[in-house]
Amino acid sequence: MTSPGKTLLxxxxxERFRERLGRALMERGYRVLEADGHDRAMRHAAAExxxxxxxDLRMPGANGLEVVKGLLEKQPTxxxxxxxxxxxxxxxxxxxxxxxxxxLTKPCxxxxxxxxxxxxxxxxxxxxxxxxxxxxxxxxxxxxxxxxECGGNVSKAARVLGVHRRTLQYKLAKxxxxx
Numbered sequence: 001m002t003s004p005g006k007t008l009l010x011x012x013x014x015e016r017f018r019e020r021l022g023r024a025l026m027e028r029g030y031r032v033l034e035a036d037g038h039d040r041a042m043r044h045a046a047a048e049x050x051x052x053x054x055x056d057l058r059m060p061g062a063n064g065l066e067v068v069k070g071l072l073e074k075q076p077t078x079x080x081x082x083x084x085x086x087x088x089x090x091x092x093x094x095x096x097x098x099x100x101x102x103x104l105t106k107p108c109x110x111x112x113x114x115x116x117x118x119x120x121x122x123x124x125x126x127x128x129x130x131x132x133x134x135x136x137x138x139x140x141x142x143x144x145x146x147x148x149e150c151g152g153n154v155s156k157a158a159r160v161l162g163v164h165r166r167t168l169q170y171k172l173a174k175x176x177x178x179x
Contacts, residue, residue, distance in 0.1 A: 009033045009044050010022050010034050011036075011041045011067055019034075028111075030052075037062065038070065039062075041055070049075070050075055051078070054082075056083055065095060068082060069098050079101055079117055083113065084103070084104075101116060
């Protein structure tokens with residue numbers, strides 16, 4: 001499936017996710033470099049010859065689309081896949097327009113991710129086994145993202161979300177935030 005020794009850059013601000021996915025990709029024969037955002041990704045791209053990159057869409061600072069653009073400016077032959085927990089048609093179109101091979105939603109296991117790099121025959125459909133997340137899961141992920149952006153400040157996050165602080169505390173108690 002993959003040739004051992006290929007170098008893959010994994011760009012995601014979620015340290016635990018990045019470490020788990022990085023370990024799984026190493027087990028599949030990749031040399032994995034990790035970056036938590038735009039600046040570190042650009043340093044890797046300047047210092048290393050990369051074969052592939054997996055870029056998270058939503059990160060603090062420069063978003064994943066800016067990372068894709070910067071990586072491809074430095075290394076035009078780089079194969080890039082965008083991975084996100086907050087997918088939309090607009091960002092998928094923009095990612096592909098910038099040069100990404102594919103756009104996948106989290107959760108995604110390593111084999112699905114590597115399959116996105118494999119060439120497809122003209123007219124061949126991609127594997128359409130997308131599992132629609134539940135409304136409760138989407139709500140929880142959105143709350144986690146906003147709470148993170150607010151530095152863990154529940155009152156500020158409640159204002160941003162447009163809910164009462166007690167309502168947000170109730171939801172957080174019901175579905176604890178993963179840290």
